[in-house]
Amino acid sequence: MDTGTHVVMGLALGGLATLDPVVAESSATTTSVLISVIVGSQAPDIDTVLKLRNNAIYIRNHRGITHSIPAVLLWPLGIVAVVYPFFPTANLLHLWLWTFLAVFLHVFVDIFNAYGTQALRPFSAKWVALGVINTFDPFIFGIHVIGLILWGLGTDPGYTFAVIYAILIIYYIIRFIERQNVYRKVLQRIPDATEIIIAPTMRFHHWKIAVMNQHQFFVGRAVNRQVQILDQFNRVEVPETPVLEAAKEDENLAAFLSFSPVYRWEVDEYDDHYEVRFIDLRYRSKDYYPFVAVVHLDLDLNITTSYTGWIFSEEKLRKKLDIIPS
Incomplete structure (x- = not known):
């Protein structure tokens, strides 16, 4: 939390x-x-x-x-x-x-x-x-604040929070049920799914979804138990190329790979460098995937700059990589 x-x-x-x-x-x-x-x-x-x-x-x-x-x-x-x-x-x-x-x-x-x-x-x-x-979670935070206000107004804090925590136990059970309903809906939509990742949002009936089967990634959302697939990507195993193997030595990319269970990757070659990018598919936000790891290597495969973290625009990413003045 x-x-x-x-x-x-x-x-x-x-x-x-x-x-x-x-x-x-x-x-x-x-x-x-x-x-x-x-x-x-x-x-x-x-x-x-x-x-x-x-x-x-x-x-x-x-x-x-x-x-x-x-x-x-x-x-x-x-x-x-x-x-x-x-x-x-x-x-x-x-x-x-x-x-x-x-x-x-x-x-x-x-x-x-x-x-x-x-x-x-x-x-x-x-x-x-x-x-x-x-x-x-607005409900969890809000009901605690209400309890603190009631305490400040003179109600018995022990009984007040005993009631609040009883309500929260019920709330957690309801959330579990809601998530299971979304899971079943996803499985109906993608019956050959090998992994389904469902992430809650601040809105009760809104969930983020990342799904894998043997050949594809699916990224979507569930709203009021209706599943919508927003993006699809072919699953391509990370090859053992010299560029990618060199990039994996970078601490930022290594940290990303230790944390992210579902991602896609890109390698771009420019006149004077390579760019390796790994993109976590769990956190799609407004048509953008903000959690990334990016490594730049020179043509001799030396790492020149890298970054991992949350970035919500290409311009900010370039600043983090010191490609343009900040």
Whole structure:
């Protein structure tokens, strides 16, 4: 989920914790739990700072080790170790339990996004992405904000957020059902599909679709359970040519390939360089595919410049590659 949603979820857990008699009977425990769950709801996303280095490192590592099983166990210990000395009369066990719940819930809800997490590390490096909830879901964010407003107006925070989370469980179930309906519609349209990727959007009945069969890629959308195919591409295996093999040595392209499960590729030759482009087919937006990896090589196959990330126009891409002045 996005940072804002994780923040309001942390506050909501602080309110929900007041239902715990051990927390409610001690102001030190209440305050320390509130601080810890807010920190715990954000802690796994500390790897966002990797974006300050470059996109390749960020793509390879975001929601990786910081969302793994060891991290889920270690984050609460680290947070409690910092917070507890300021509240030595707090109940240590319940402080840890609520902090653990905050960290666990952060990783758990991220699994439902299309981006997913490597939550099964170290047992598996596979990305777990259920594709049910958009990274920012207006309903989930909005109902948390409503709960916080009600808390501010004097309602009991424990019971308020207990009701809200009961509603959210139902909401998640409905989203699963909706996604399964879209999946069946896609399979009816493309019965020989070997892989179907369905990504949610901020709109409840709108989904993005990327499908593969043995010979083609299909890119489309589903609106109100009606599937529309927008683009089709022939599947062409990436050949082991000198240009492509040299391009694969680039860290940006390597990061892209480690993350993207469905893409097409292009190689263009110019007077003084080659351009290799890999295009992720999952994120079509207004006739454009914004998530790409591009590598430029000179005629001796030396990498001269490269980029991976989100780009919404060719002009901006050229600026990132320093082909034209920014």
